Amino acid sequence: MCNSCGCALNGAAPGVHGHDHHHDHERVTVITEVAAPAPESVEVLQRLLAANDEAAAHNREHLDRHGVLAVNLMSSPGAGKTALLEATIDALGGRVRIGVIEGDLETENDAARIRAHGVPAVQITTGSACHLDAHLVHRALHQVPLDEIELLFIENVGNLVCPASFDLGQHHNVTLLSVTEGDDKPSKYPVMFRAADLVLLSKCDLLDLLDDFDPQRAAAALQALGRSTPLIQTAARRAASIQPWLQWLETALARHRILAARRNGVPHAALEL
Amino acid sequence: MTQVKCTRGPRAIVPFAMHELAICQALLRQLEELVTRHGASGVRSVTVQIGVLSGVEPSLLATAFCVARAGGCARRAELIVEALPARIRCRACGAEAPAAPERLCCSMCGAGDTQLLSGDELLLRQVELSVREAVPTCAIPAAAH
Numbered sequence: 161m162c163n164s165c166g167c168a169l170n171g172a173a174p175g176v177h178g179h180d181h182h183h184d185h186e187r188v189t190v191i192t193e194v195a196a197p198a199p200e201s202v203e204v205l206q207r208l209l210a211a212n213d214e215a216a217a218h219n220r221e222h223l224d225r226h227g228v229l230a231v232n233l234m235s236s237p238g239a240g241k242t243a244l245l246e247a248t249i250d251a252l253g254g255r256v257r258i259g260v261i262e263g264d265l266e267t268e269n270d271a272a273r274i275r276a277h278g279v280p281a282v283q284i285t286t287g288s289a290c291h292l293d294a295h296l297v298h299r300a301l302h303q304v305p306l307d308e309i310e311l312l313f314i315e316n317v318g319n320l321v322c323p324a325s326f327d328l329g330q331h332h333n334v335t336l337l338s339v340t341e342g343d344d345k346p347s348k349y350p351v352m353f354r355a356a357d358l359v360l361l362s363k364c365d366l367l368d369l370l371d372d373f374d375p376q377r378a379a380a381a382l383q384a385l386g387r388s389t390p391l392i393q394t395a396a397r398r399a400a401s402i403q404p405w406l407q408w409l410e411t412a413l414a415r416h417r418i419l420a421a422r423r424n425g426v427p428h429a430a431l432e433l
Numbered sequence: 434m435t436q437v438k439c440t441r442g443p444r445a446i447v448p449f450a451m452h453e454l455a456i457c458q459a460l461l462r463q464l465e466e467l468v469t470r471h472g473a474s475g476v477r478s479v480t481v482q483i484g485v486l487s488g489v490e491p492s493l494l495a496t497a498f499c500v501a502r503a504g505g506c507a508r509r510a511e512l513i514v515e516a517l518p519a520r521i522r523c524r525a526c527g528a529e530a531p532a533a534p535e536r537l538c539c540s541m542c543g544a545g546d547t548q549l550l551s552g553d554e555l556l557l558r559q560v561e562l563s564v565r566e567a568v569p570t571c572a573i574p575a576a577a578h
Contacts, residue, residue, distance in 0.1 A: 199477045199564065200564060202562060204463070204467070204557045206463065207556060208459055211459055322451065322452035322488070325487065326452070347535040350486060350534045354486065384535060384545075385535070386545060
């Protein structure tokens, strides 16, 4: 090392400035080093996604203030989330006022499909992000006419991994598993399926054509996750087949109304849920 | 508990469509706040707890951290990931046991309703901060030669 300037150059003998680089030693100052104090250790114990959780709680308060029930729909790409929403809107549209937030990497295609059914839809395009987060949903909520709806679907980005880690402020998570996928998906993606309050087997009208998907095996893989999560079969193209799903939604809505009434001190809120 | 340390350089390739990067960015914002609050000059090490059912892959988090930390207060920080296994308690028989992520029903009585005691952690546990760099105490002009 060069003793004059301290530069870490190999081959410079002590006291000899033999290397050939150019720097002006007249200007070099020698700094007497002070022994670095021990680092300060701080116990934190805070969730890594604390900021997202805070935004999600804010979203939930915002939804509750408007009496809106929010359902976060998650699945792998192509499991039929949008098709199920279209069928659900057609079936419930007369009785329940619905709004939709659509999440995709690109395009307004899904929002356009939903709007064609007469329902307000806001499209979030995430670019390269693989999931929605609470901040994205918060921005979208400002474009949703919350005073005019009572049920909000948030269709997450198609992905069985990332969306499970981000609370959006929803009241329920619903995960779709299409029968064109493997019936062991709950075992392969336990975080996603554990996050679900309800799992929908979608495209069940294809079950007769597929000999490698066993709904019983899918149910067993789901139950092995220790949550007693209900599993309902659906086929978006057959209106009659989605009745159990519609019933689940209407029960969730009724429950949400009672909870809202309790918060507001309304007498009939004492009803058993 | 296994530990994964970030050893790769800042040029590691990260697939950007992964949530570990978003989680790293959230972590770095928390670190910036801690550095400011404690009047520190930077972060020497950061310890996080990642449960096997948190949805975060420790090795991907370590890779993402190496990229995301560049230029910020944690640019020289070591990331220590404490990977935590799943542990359950049966709501029926009360038994407690370790469990595989995809087999969370009770291994004693077979009940399907269990409580997760550990395994979904996604926590910033501890941070070692660097105190402010020492101000030079003397400045001696070097001898000309």
